[in-house]
Amino acid sequence: MAEPLLAVEGLETHFRSSARGPLIRAVDGVDLTLAAGEVLGLVGESGCGKTTTGKTVCRLIEPAAGRIRFEGQDITHLGRREMLPLRRRIQFVFQDPFASLNPRLRVGAILAAPFEIHKIAKGTELEDRVAALLRLVGLSPDAARRYPHEFSGGQRQRIGIARALALEPRLLIGDEPVAALDVSVQAQIINLLDRLRREQGLTYILISHNLAVVNHICDRVAVMYLGRIVEEGTRESIFFDAKHPYTQALLDAAPEPRPGARRRPEPIGGDPPSPAKPPSGCHFHPRCRHAMPRCRQEAPVLRDRGGGHRVACHLHPA
Numbered sequence: 001m002a003e004p005l006l007a008v009e010g011l012e013t014h015f016r017s018s019a020r021g022p023l024i025r026a027v028d029g030v031d032l033t034l035a036a037g038e039v040l041g042l043v044g045e046s047g048c049g050k051t052t053t054g055k056t057v058c059r060l061i062e063p064a065a066g067r068i069r070f071e072g073q074d075i076t077h078l079g080r081r082e083m084l085p086l087r088r089r090i091q092f093v094f095q096d097p098f099a100s101l102n103p104r105l106r107v108g109a110i111l112a113a114p115f116e117i118h119k120i121a122k123g124t125e126l127e128d129r130v131a132a133l134l135r136l137v138g139l140s141p142d143a144a145r146r147y148p149h150e151f152s153g154g155q156r157q158r159i160g161i162a163r164a165l166a167l168e169p170r171l172l173i174g175d176e177p178v179a180a181l182d183v184s185v186q187a188q189i190i191n192l193l194d195r196l197r198r199e200q201g202l203t204y205i206l207i208s209h210n211l212a213v214v215n216h217i218c219d220r221v222a223v224m225y226l227g228r229i230v231e232e233g234t235r236e237s238i239f240f241d242a243k244h245p246y247t248q249a250l251l252d253a254a255p256e257p258r259p260g261a262r263r264r265p266e267p268i269g270g271d272p273p274s275p276a277k278p279p280s281g282c283h284f285h286p287r288c289r290h291a292m293p294r295c296r297q298e299a300p301v302l303r304d305r306g307g308g309h310r311v312a313c314h315l316h317p318a
Contacts, residue, residue, distance in 0.1 A: 001211050001247070011027055011056060037201060039204040040221070042224060043207075043211065043234075046209070048268070057246065090170070091164035092172075092173045093157075095179055105147075108145060133165065152185075172203070173195070174204060174207060174208075175207045177206075212254070215239055230247065231310065233308060234309070245288045282296075290315055
């Protein structure tokens with residue numbers, strides 16, 4: 001088998017609210033692999049660690065433990081200078097398309113910055129590359145002369161995507177790239193990402209709450225709860241044969257994520273626990289109607305149940 005484009009092993013990211021505050025395990029032992037050209041959806045409730053995982057993978061946040069391998073190279077502890085060439089191949093699309101663009105700069109200057117930082121183009125060639133990026137995402141080259149506030153939310157997100165594509169990356173991490181947009185505009189951006197994937201040969205990690213979006217564009221899905229992956233598999237196995245009670249509850253709570261499904265909804269009870277004081281054993285056991293004494297004492301291991309469908313649940317032993 002070919003080596004995966006991205007391999008994450010035992011990834012942990014920790015924070016403290018203050019010097020003496022409790023340790024918050026935002027990411028708690030995540031294992032993931034991503035093949036070239038694949039789209040992985042990362043889903044879960046707010047605060048489960050999805051965004052922190054994405055930012056840690058591309059080294060916007062430093063990992064506390066674990067290993068990150070990209071294109072066969074261990075990038076876990078590379079310094080700023082060593083990471084600079086790799087920044088061209090791993091890019092990030094932020095959730096808020098307005099906050100991620102400098103309001104004082106014209107769009108042309110925003111899109112020119114990656115080329116200038118990496119000393120790739122200047123002068124007329126730089127202007128041509130900026131114009132080509134704008135056309136690539138469905139905007140007129142004239143947009144280069146305008147400021148971010150002169151665009152709609154969907155257009156600003158197109159500009160953010162154009163900036164991420166400037167250096168021809170192999171891996172694009174999208175953090176809720178359509179969450180702040182109207183439904184009709186969401187569809188346009190998702191179709192744009194799908195087209196760019198095919199035309200540019202891109203690989204995506206798509207962080208999202210919207211299961212309909214994940215079902216539309218992703219090849220595989222990983223479900224996170226309180227910093228851990230609790231289930232992972234192909235889109236079909238997750239949406240039509242989910243094993244973990246948390247995954248089943250997420251699907252039941254979503255509006256029509258599985259056309260034709262007749263499973264009776266089982267809403268999740270209670271609130272998510274604090275990552276500063278997580279429950280013992282399986283983190284989900286205080287909210288799980290199937291919890292057993294073993295769940296309170298022993299954390300389940302994420303094991304393959306066949307066909308690459310991995311589940312961390314004592315209800316489904318290996």
